[in-house]
Amino acid sequence: MSIARFWRETPRRYNLGGSKCSTCSTVYFPPRSVCPHCTSHRQSIEKMMPFQLSGEGEVFSYSVVHEAAEGFEMQVPYVVALVKTVEGPMLTGQVVDVAPEEVRIGLRVHATFRKLREEGKAGVIHYGYKFAPVEEPGEAPAARGPSVPVPKAEAAAKDRATA
Amino acid sequence: MREVAVLGVGQTKFGELWDRSFREIGIEAGLEALVDAKLSSSDLNALYLGNMASGTLIDQEHIAPLILDYAGLAGRHLPSVRIEGGGASGSLALHQGYLAVASGLYDYVVVGGAEKLTDVPDATASEITSSAADHEWEVVFGATLPALWALLARRHMHQYGTTREQLAQVPVHAHAMAARNPNAHYRNKLTLEQVLGAGPVAEPLGMLDCAPFSDGAAAVVLGPLETARKHTDTPIRIAASEVACDTMALQHREDITTLASTVEAARRAFGRARRAPPDVRVAEIHDGYSISALVALEDLGFVEKGRAGAEFSSGTFGPGGRTVVNPSGGLKAQGRPFGAVGVAQVVEIVRQLRGEAKDRQVPGAALGLTHDVGGTGATSVVHLLERGN
Numbered sequence: 055m056s057i058a059r060f061w062r063e064t065p066r067r068y069n070l071g072g073s074k075c076s077t078c079s080t081v082y083f084p085p086r087s088v089c090p091h092c093t094s095h096r097q098s099i100e101k102m103m104p105f106q107l108s109g110e111g112e113v114f115s116y117s118v119v120h121e122a123a124e125g126f127e128m129q130v131p132y133v134v135a136l137v138k139t140v141e142g143p144m145l146t147g148q149v150v151d152v153a154p155e156e157v158r159i160g161l162r163v164h165a166t167f168r169k170l171r172e173e174g175k176a177g178v179i180h181y182g183y184k185f186a187p188v189e190e191p192g193e194a195p196a197a198r199g200p201s202v203p204v205p206k207a208e209a210a211a212k213d214r215a216t217a
Numbered sequence: 218m219r220e221v222a223v224l225g226v227g228q229t230k231f232g233e234l235w236d237r238s239f240r241e242i243g244i245e246a247g248l249e250a251l252v253d254a255k256l257s258s259s260d261l262n263a264l265y266l267g268n269m270a271s272g273t274l275i276d277q278e279h280i281a282p283l284i285l286d287y288a289g290l291a292g293r294h295l296p297s298v299r300i301e302g303g304g305a306s307g308s309l310a311l312h313q314g315y316l317a318v319a320s321g322l323y324d325y326v327v328v329g330g331a332e333k334l335t336d337v338p339d340a341t342a343s344e345i346t347s348s349a350a351d352h353e354w355e356v357v358f359g360a361t362l363p364a365l366w367a368l369l370a371r372r373h374m375h376q377y378g379t380t381r382e383q384l385a386q387v388p389v390h391a392h393a394m395a396a397r398n399p400n401a402h403y404r405n406k407l408t409l410e411q412v413l414g415a416g417p418v419a420e421p422l423g424m425l426d427c428a429p430f431s432d433g434a435a436a437v438v439l440g441p442l443e444t445a446r447k448h449t450d451t452p453i454r455i456a457a458s459e460v461a462c463d464t465m466a467l468q469h470r471e472d473i474t475t476l477a478s479t480v481e482a483a484r485r486a487f488g489r490a491r492r493a494p495p496d497v498r499v500a501e502i503h504d505g506y507s508i509s510a511l512v513a514l515e516d517l518g519f520v521e522k523g524r525a526g527a528e529f530s531s532g533t534f535g536p537g538g539r540t541v542v543n544p545s546g547g548l549k550a551q552g553r554p555f556g557a558v559g560v561a562q563v564v565e566i567v568r569q570l571r572g573e574a575k576d577r578q579v580p581g582a583a584l585g586l587t588h589d590v591g592g593t594g595a596t597s598v599v600h601l602l603e604r605g606n
Contacts, residue, residue, distance in 0.1 A: 119419045120420070121343065121361065148358065
């Protein structure tokens with residue numbers, strides 16, 4: 055995949071930037087330029103406003119994948135889920151920081167910024183959202199990374215700048 | 218609009234056809250259909266070719282004139298057009314051929330479907346065919362086509378109590394049927410234990426829940442029903458040819474246990490033909506994954522929503538059942554050459570309606586249905602075919 059092709063989607067893949075119809079208030083992710091819900095959807099043209107998703111949601115369905123998508127071979131078995139966000143849109147993404155056998159429909163999760171895959175040794179590294187379980191009150195803090203870690207690409211660039 | 222009939226059918230063997238090229242199989246199926254229709258190539262007006270991914274699978278785009286050329290028809294400069302709609306490419310091509318003849322613009326057209334999946338490694342074929350899903354918002358995040366169908370399966374199990382064993386009955390049935398089909402990719406019988414014990418692909422789906430990557434081609438010749446008797450004693454009328462589309466990604470659907478595109482295509486098809494699901498004696502439906510077949514039976518109206526697992530396990534759709542499903546062995550066992558599937562489904566139904574299906578003949582078949590799906594149901598195509606009078 056060309057660098058530009060992934061880079062142009064970073065506002066969505068890094069920050070969950072969606073859109074909201076200013077006529078019917080339905081939220082979409084990824085953003086749409088017309089609203090499928092509005093009865094005469096012409097009325098929504100140029101009225102779709104940017105909308106930031108919180109990343110909170112719950113697992114609607116999931117699969118433990120053993121035969122990986124390209125670039126995910128090193129991650130098997132991994133969980134791919136449909137996550138129903140609190141704002142409405144459903145997102146497809148991996149569920150991490152939990153054993154595959156503990157994932158279930160209804161599990162509360164939140165989006166977390168992670169490395170998705172890399173294109174070989176010299177290729178582009180793709181970053182974006184994955185989902186991690188929300189810690190229930192009273193639950194002992196698990197040994198897992200910060201919920202919104204610094205994007206690794208930026209951290210690496212900072213390292214290079216200060217070196 | 219004119220009534221349209223299928224006048225001839227042809228199909229190659231499906232499977233790992235390592236000794237045969239894309240153009241060879243495409244032409245074999247087309248010529249067989251032409252001979253079957255008792256037509257000569259000078260009678261033809263156009264060619265429509267369903268194919269999903271020749272550009273990435275065999276590094277060849279622009280395949281419609283290629284097949285026309287090697288079929289010996291380039292000198293007649295016929296229009297030859299490729300149609301793409303993921304796994305539903307073949308039946309979309311048929312829909313275009315149907316429109317052309319029904320409109321009166323063309324009298325005789327060949328509709329072919331062909332795909333060559335085994336010239337690339339399995340992992341590459343998997344990556345290429347997963348592009349029938351939404352690459353940017355599903356595949357980039359680790360989903361594959363089987364993983365997306367697994368999401369659907371898990372949800373169906375959650376909402377309706379469909380069991381893993383009920384899913385496993387689908388491939389067992391497919392292989393039992395394909396044992397009587399000499400063109401099938403797999404003719405070995407499968408047991409429930411084998412399906413349940415096969416390695417996982419995307420849980421709850423295992424390796425034997427998934428249709429294989431096959432090479433193969435199929436073709437039909439269409440013409441006006443009014444003159445069909447000149448070509449065949451058993452013209453098969455296309456009673457309906459309906460296409461319906463839906464959101465590209467599974468994630469944008471309210472209910473993922475149903476393919477709204479299939480529901481709508483079936484509703485339109487039965488409406489146009491003024492028939493109902495119980496009238497259908499034989500059906501070739503999409504069983505790319507075990508769950509696909511169960512969802513299709515519900516969406517096509519053969520069984521109440523949520524009941525397909527139980528009904529299928531009780532033999533409702535097996536030999537001697539109310540509606541016999543996938544006598545060819547379906548995508549699972551006859552094979553899955555993506556762009557050829559929809560045309561091959563029609564070839565099987567035509568043979569059934571003509572009474573030429575030999576030892577897999579469904580007795581008394583007068584009305585048949587085909588159901589073809591692209592991706593996870595962004596496209597569904599339903600055809601109803603019946604014996605002409």
